[in-house]
Amino acid sequence: MYFKALFTAGVISLFSLPTSAFAQVACQDDERLYSFADYIDERQAGTSEPLQLTVATFLNLTPRARDVIGDNLRLLDSECRPMQVSQGEPPFRIEMPFSTLYMGFYDAVLRGDERTQQILLNSFRAEPVDPMEFISYFTVIDSGNEELMERLARSAGINIHTASCNDATKYLHFADLFVRFGGSVYGEHGKAWFVSGKDPEVTSVDENLTQQYSSLVGSNCEVSKNTVLALAEAAGAITYDIGNKFNSTWHSYENYYTERHSLWLEQGAPDAVPTSLFD
Incomplete structure (x- = not known):
C-alpha cells in the first residue's frame, strides 16, 4: 500500500494532520492578551497575574510583547497544564506535536527571529509518532x-x-x-x-x-x-x-x-x- 505525503510545498496540510497535531485546540489563551494595553498597565503596577498561553501563541509573540511579558507567563503544554518559565524558557523540554514545532520554526526562520528559533530548539521536543x-x-x-x-x-x-x-x-x-x-x-x-x-x-x-x-x-x-x-x-x-x-x-x-x-x-x-x- 502506498501513502500520500502529509506535507506539500513547505506547508503542512491541515486536512492531513494526525489528531495529535490539534492537541492544543482545547487550550484557551489568556483573554488579557486581547487587551494588551491594560495588561501592560497591570504589569507596570506589579498587580498582574501570569498570562497563560498556548505554545503556538507564545511562539508568535512579537519581540516587544515577549519583553513586556517577561517571565510573568505560564505555558500550556499539549495537555493544557500550565508551566512556569525562566528567562523566557521552560525548565525542561516540553513535548509537542511536530506540526506545531515545525510551523513555529518555519515562521521564525522566515522572519529572521533567531531568539524564537533557539527557544524552539532548546526548550521543545517533538512527540513520538507511529x-x-x-x-x-x-x-x-x-x-x-x-x-x-x-x-x-x-x-x-x-x-x-x-x-x-x-x-x-x-x-x-x-x-x-x-x-x-x-x-x-x-x-x-x-x-x-x-x-x-x-x-x-x-x-x-x-x-x-x-x-x-x-x-x-x-x-x-x-x-x-x-x-x-x-x-x-x-x-x-x-x-x-x-x-x-x-x-x-x-x-x-x-x-x-x-x-x-x-x-x-x-x-x-x-x-x-x-x-x-x-x-
Whole structure:
C-alpha cells in the first residue's frame, strides 16, 4: 500500500494532520492578551497575574510583547497544564506535536527571529509518532526552493543533503527536522522496522506501508536511500537495506521481512534483533 505525503510545498496540510497535531485546540489563551494595553498597565503596577498561553501563541509573540511579558507567563503544554518559565524558557523540554514545532520554526526562520528559533530548539521536543505518521515525513521540504531549505538547515544546525546527479541538487526532508527536534518513532509493540531497496521508496514493515521518495529538481536526481535509512535509525527505528539488484524490492521481499518481523515480535521485540532470525 502506498501513502500520500502529509506535507506539500513547505506547508503542512491541515486536512492531513494526525489528531495529535490539534492537541492544543482545547487550550484557551489568556483573554488579557486581547487587551494588551491594560495588561501592560497591570504589569507596570506589579498587580498582574501570569498570562497563560498556548505554545503556538507564545511562539508568535512579537519581540516587544515577549519583553513586556517577561517571565510573568505560564505555558500550556499539549495537555493544557500550565508551566512556569525562566528567562523566557521552560525548565525542561516540553513535548509537542511536530506540526506545531515545525510551523513555529518555519515562521521564525522566515522572519529572521533567531531568539524564537533557539527557544524552539532548546526548550521543545517533538512527540513520538507511529510508523504511519513518520513515513510521511520522508517528503522533501519545498523541493526546488534551495534557498529556503538552506535557511532551515542552517538555522537548525543540520546538514542539507546533496543528491548524486548531474545537477548536485540539494534537499531536506521533514524527517530531518523531526529528528533535530528529538522526535522518535515506535511500532505498536517495540521498535519500528523500515526497509528500502532498489526502488526509490521506503516501506514500514509494521504497517506494510510504502512511501515513494520525493521527485527532485534536476537531471536524474534522486533521494539517497542511505539518507532515508540513516534518518529512520536516528529516530530509533530498525532498518534494512534490501540491496540494489533488479529484484531487491519490497514486492519481492515482503513475505521474507514480514515473517521475520512476526518472529521478532514473538520473541518479545528485543531492541537488538537476534541474527538467528536471518539464518
